[in-house]
Amino acid sequence: MDLRSTTTSPTGDVPSGPPVGGPDISQPLLRLRGISKHFGAVQALYGVDLDLLAAEVTALCGDNGAGKSVLTKCIAGIHEPDAGEMLWEGRAVHIRTPNDASALGIETVYQDLALADNLDIVQNMFLGRERLSRGLLDEDSMERAAGRTLAGLRVTTVRSIRQPVATLSGGQRQAVAVAKAVMWNSKLVMLDEPTAALGVAQTRMVLDLIRRLKDHGLAVMVISHNLNDVFEVADRIAVLRLGRLVAQDRLAAFDRERVVDFMTTGTSSRPAPAAGAVATSDR
Amino acid sequence: MNAMDGQPGAPSIDEETLGPEAAADLTAAVGEAIPPGVVPGTLRAYLRAWLARVRSGDAGVLPVVVGLIAVTVVFTIVSPNHVFLSAANLVNLFDQSAVFIVLAIGEGFVLLLGEIDLSIGFVAAIGGIVAAQLVQPSPGWPWWLAIAAGLLACAAIGALQGTIITRLHIPAFIVTLAGYLIWFGVMIVILGPAGQVSITAPLPDQQALYGLVYGYIDPLVAWVGLAVIVAVYAVVTWRTDAGRRRSGLVAPPVNLTIAKILLVAVAGILVVAICNVDRGKFLPIVGVPWVIPVVLAVLVLWTILLERTSYGRHVYAVGGSAEAARRAGIHVPRVRTLAFVLCAMTAGLAGVIYCSQLGGMTTNINGGQLVLYAVAAAVIGGTSLFGGRGRARDGLLGGLVIGAIYNGLYLLGLPIQWQLIVTGLVLLAAVSVDSLSRGQSAPTLARA
Numbered sequence: 001m002d003l004r005s006t007t008t009s010p011t012g013d014v015p016s017g018p019p020v021g022g023p024d025i026s027q028p029l030l031r032l033r034g035i036s037k038h039f040g041a042v043q044a045l046y047g048v049d050l051d052l053l054a055a056e057v058t059a060l061c062g063d064n065g066a067g068k069s070v071l072t073k074c075i076a077g078i079h080e081p082d083a084g085e086m087l088w089e090g091r092a093v094h095i096r097t098p099n100d101a102s103a104l105g106i107e108t109v110y111q112d113l114a115l116a117d118n119l120d121i122v123q124n125m126f127l128g129r130e131r132l133s134r135g136l137l138d139e140d141s142m143e144r145a146a147g148r149t150l151a152g153l154r155v156t157t158v159r160s161i162r163q164p165v166a167t168l169s170g171g172q173r174q175a176v177a178v179a180k181a182v183m184w185n186s187k188l189v190m191l192d193e194p195t196a197a198l199g200v201a202q203t204r205m206v207l208d209l210i211r212r213l214k215d216h217g218l219a220v221m222v223i224s225h226n227l228n229d230v231f232e233v234a235d236r237i238a239v240l241r242l243g244r245l246v247a248q249d250r251l252a253a254f255d256r257e258r259v260v261d262f263m264t265t266g267t268s269s270r271p272a273p274a275a276g277a278v279a280t281s282d283r
Numbered sequence: 284m285n286a287m288d289g290q291p292g293a294p295s296i297d298e299e300t301l302g303p304e305a306a307a308d309l310t311a312a313v314g315e316a317i318p319p320g321v322v323p324g325t326l327r328a329y330l331r332a333w334l335a336r337v338r339s340g341d342a343g344v345l346p347v348v349v350g351l352i353a354v355t356v357v358f359t360i361v362s363p364n365h366v367f368l369s370a371a372n373l374v375n376l377f378d379q380s381a382v383f384i385v386l387a388i389g390e391g392f393v394l395l396l397g398e399i400d401l402s403i404g405f406v407a408a409i410g411g412i413v414a415a416q417l418v419q420p421s422p423g424w425p426w427w428l429a430i431a432a433g434l435l436a437c438a439a440i441g442a443l444q445g446t447i448i449t450r451l452h453i454p455a456f457i458v459t460l461a462g463y464l465i466w467f468g469v470m471i472v473i474l475g476p477a478g479q480v481s482i483t484a485p486l487p488d489q490q491a492l493y494g495l496v497y498g499y500i501d502p503l504v505a506w507v508g509l510a511v512i513v514a515v516y517a518v519v520t521w522r523t524d525a526g527r528r529r530s531g532l533v534a535p536p537v538n539l540t541i542a543k544i545l546l547v548a549v550a551g552i553l554v555v556a557i558c559n560v561d562r563g564k565f566l567p568i569v570g571v572p573w574v575i576p577v578v579l580a581v582l583v584l585w586t587i588l589l590e591r592t593s594y595g596r597h598v599y600a601v602g603g604s605a606e607a608a609r610r611a612g613i614h615v616p617r618v619r620t621l622a623f624v625l626c627a628m629t630a631g632l633a634g635v636i637y638c639s640q641l642g643g644m645t646t647n648i649n650g651g652q653l654v655l656y657a658v659a660a661a662v663i664g665g666t667s668l669f670g671g672r673g674r675a676r677d678g679l680l681g682g683l684v685i686g687a688i689y690n691g692l693y694l695l696g697l698p699i700q701w702q703l704i705v706t707g708l709v710l711l712a713a714v715s716v717d718s719l720s721r722g723q724s725a726p727t728l729a730r731a
Contacts, residue, residue: 099612114610118603118671119596127600128611130593137591143532160332162533 027090029054029219030075030106030188035084037070044070047084048245050238052188057210057220059230062240063263068223071240072190075221076108077101104188107181111192115177117166121158122146124165125180149179153212171202178209188219195229207233227256241266326536346716347664347680350709354684358691367691371562374572378496380686381574382407382637386653387660387678388585389629392622394661395589395602397670398455400623402444402462403630403657404650408470410437410631411638415480416473418488426491434631440466441627445620455623463651471646481643495577495639499570502559508576509551517544574636578679581632585675588625598622602670630657659706660685663713684709 028051037045045067052058062068073079075086077095086093088104095101101108115124122139125146131138146161155175158168165173174194181189191210195203210233213220224230230237237254239247239262246266247254253272261268337345358367366372386403393400414433417424424432444462448455474480482489491498500508520543527534535543558571589595597618600608609615637653638644662668663684664677685706692702 098610102612110610112606114604114607116600116603116607116671119599123596123599124607127596127608128613130596132593135592136587137593137596140527140530140532144530147532160533 028052028087029089031087031090032075033085033087035071035074035081035086037067037074037079037081044243045074045081046243048240048243050245050248052219052221053236054187054219055214055217056235057214057222057233058236058238059234060221060223060238060240061225061227061230061259061263065242066240066263067243068240069192070243072108072192072221072223075101075106075188075190077106102184102186105184105186106188106190107184107186109174109177109181109189109191109194111194111196115165115173115180118164120164121150121161121168121176124176125149125183127180129184145183146179149183150175152216153179153182153209155179155209169202170198171205174198174202174206175209178206178213182213182216182218186218188221189213190221190223192223193225194222195224195226203229227259230259231256239263326538329536329539344665344676344680346713347677347684350663350713351680351684351687354687354691358687358694362691362694367694369562370557370560371568372690372694373557374562376686376690377683378572378574378640379690380682381496381578382633382640382653383656383660383685384578384679384682385581385633385636386630386657387664387682388581388675389626389633389678390654390657391585391661391666391673391675391678392589392598392626392629393455394658394666394668395598395670395673396619396622397602397668398448398619398622399658399668400444400455400459400462400626401654402440402459402466403626403633404653404655405463405466405470405648406437406440406627406650407630407634407637407653408644408648408650409440409466409473409634410434411634411636412470412473412480412644414492414635415482415638415644418482418486418492419480420484420486424488426488429488429492430632430635433635434628437631437634438624438628441624442620444627445623448623449616449619463654467650470648470650474644474646479643479645482638483642492635493639493642494573495636496572496574497639498573499558499568500573500576502555502570505555505559505571509555512579513544513548513551516547520544574639577632577636581629582675582679585625585629589675594618594621599671602672604671633657656685656706659710659713662717663709665717667717668714669717681713 030052032048032050034047034049035045036043036047048067048071050058050071060068060071070079074081075095077098077100080094080096086095093100093104095104095106116127119127122143126142131142131145133141143161150156150158150161153175155172158172158176165176168176178189178191178194194206194210198206207229210220210222214235222230222233231251234251236248236250237259238245239259241263244266247259247262247268255270255273258268258270258272261270336343355367359365386407390400390403410433412433413436414426414429416422417429417432418426440462444455444458447453448458471478482492521540524534524537524540528537554575555571558575559569561567561569563569589598597608597613600611600613601615601618605615608618633653637648657678660681661673661678662681664673664679664681666673666677666681688705688709689702692705
């Protein structure tokens with residue numbers, strides 16, 4: 001698959017703004033219904049309903065062991081759910097392998113980044129999906145495409161896109177991992193604790209990057225412990241507790257205390273800061 | 284030098300003014316400026332980037348070239364009548380090094396994965412013996428078919444060992460240690476009660492095999508061949524580099540491209556000129572031994588495989604981070620198994636060269652020493668024992684260092700024990716350079 005070759009952007013840039021004339025924006029890009037997953041005797045997810053919308057950042061919050069990673073891995077095709085259905089752009093889909101997920105346009109940026117330190121930025125971004133010309137690697141085309149994607153995300157501080165990833169700062173590495181995820185016509189990018197290991201300035205850089213993904217019309221799901229980051233970047237918040245989705249609503253319906261209440265007790269008696277906030281269920 | 288290892292990139296303006304660290308954290312500030320690293324470097328910027336890499340610990344080819352020059356100078360001074368630098372000795376040195384070079388290039392595949400193959404010494408012996416047995420009068424195979432059979436046998440051995448390692452999850456160290464013993468035994472079994480096989484009989488196919496090291500290319504043909512090789516290299520390099528410069532990609536500056544081409548031309552002219560000096564004592568001996576283009580072909584083919592194909596890219600990725608490779612959708616066990624196959628097959632060719640050099644094979648072949656020299660040569664050449672770093676040319680340079688030490692100490696009339704001690708010390712120095720450079724260059728990737 002070519003880098004966004006279907007877009008009309010003359011520079012081949014990452015397209016800006018939500019797609020025009022595409023599928024109905026109001027319909028969730030990915031709709032999960034009743035997703036359950038158990039490992040042996042341990043029930044990790046109980047009938048999770050979750051909607052992920054295009055051009056929105058959804059923050060998935062929850063304490064350790066709440067099932068955030070399992071849910072992410074179900075969407076990424078690493079685990080297959082035991083029950084429930086997934087609707088992708090309104091169509092029922094079965095995601096059984098990571099390749100199924102990428103074919104739909106779902107990419108995951110893992111906490112430990114999954115970059116090979118000894119390879120340079122271009123090599124990492126095309127790892128496993130190298131472009132060939134006459135059987136040999138087409139370095140020129142890959143380097144151009146990688147450069148365009150990074151420029152589109154305004155990652156412009158790396159000295160050279162031919163420098164090994166080992167020489168990059170934590171924030172730059174995160175940026176490369178994100179760029180790698182958005183290169184492939186992806187529509188949904190999931191980031192697992194994207195700021196966990198970063199300093200203040202680098203965290204800012206990554207949050208800006210997440211906003212840019214949203215501006216480009218992608219659906220973004222951010223898994224985070226850090227409520228500061230969540231409130232800075234999210235449009236919607238979903239809270240998992242012990243495998244159940246206990247709350248899901250727009251950012252305005254929450255404040256920090258309410259999120260913490262939901263994370264720890266599964267319910268909140270505090271008044272919602274904005275009208276119209278409804279916790280989905282307390283099953 | 285080529286696009287793979289060139290990461291020069293002229294520093295952008297913000298970095299000039301703020302320093303690299305400050306620039307790193309101000310991503311959005313630059314806005315939609317020039318895409319990163321697409322400004323073609325000047326020679327100065329290129330050299331500065333190279334110097335920065337050396338300082339950060341990635342010395343690349345520098346230590347081994349310095350080492351090779353040092354060894355050459357020392358042995359030239361101390362050898363009787365400075366015979367070390369004579370044409371006859373240099374050709375001899377290359378003949379002796381060829382086995383180490385090819386073995387080291389083969390071992391390089393496995394070292395790049397962070398693995399080791401201890402069996403290739405005796406696997407090489409098996410390859411040589413299979414080829415030698417098949418050109419005996421009784422099966423009487425043509426020489427090329429015999430060599431192919433030898434390589435195929437070795438590839439099969441590599442496939443067997445590689446499959447056991449990757450499918451049964453047994454460390455390569457153990458599997459290939461078992462292979463070391465097994466193929467040692469098999470070698471003795473194949474050689475039978477005679478304990479040897481010779482390829483010096485005046486049969487055309489045996490002479491062809493023997494001629495790999497002791498057959499020489501006509502001087503005129505050698506010059507023409509060299510001209511063709513240099514011309515092809517020049518055209519390919521120039522077109523690649525110029526194309527990248529035109530489209531604004533990371534590319535070496537013009538003078539560096541010219542320097543690369545000149546270096547190859549000069550090296551080639553030197554080799555052919557030295558080989559075309561009459562070095563016979565009683566009868567004239569002139570010409571490039573066939574083993575030189577054979578080694579060159581292995582070097583070029585394996586360099587292309589490692590640096591210009593997706594398989595090669597995956598080898599580096601698995602060596603750098605197997606987990607990252609797996610998540611990128613790379614079939615890691617397949618990459619690893621194939622690396623053991625390629626390693627063993629390349630070793631088979633080294634065995635054929637060894638067979639030619641010795642005029643046959645005997646049960647006295649020291650496969651243990653061969654494999655250790657192969658690992659040593661690769662590491663001395665700059666291949667990392669920890670995986671993920673190394674190139675085919677490391678085997679060439681490291682093999683030459685080992686060959687030079689072997690040859691030089693022999694010229695001094697020093698017995699074998701000194702050769703062992705000196706080679707061991709050089710290996711230790713090379714591994715220390717590797718280890719130190721890792722410690723400095725990448726504190727973020729501290730490994731257990």
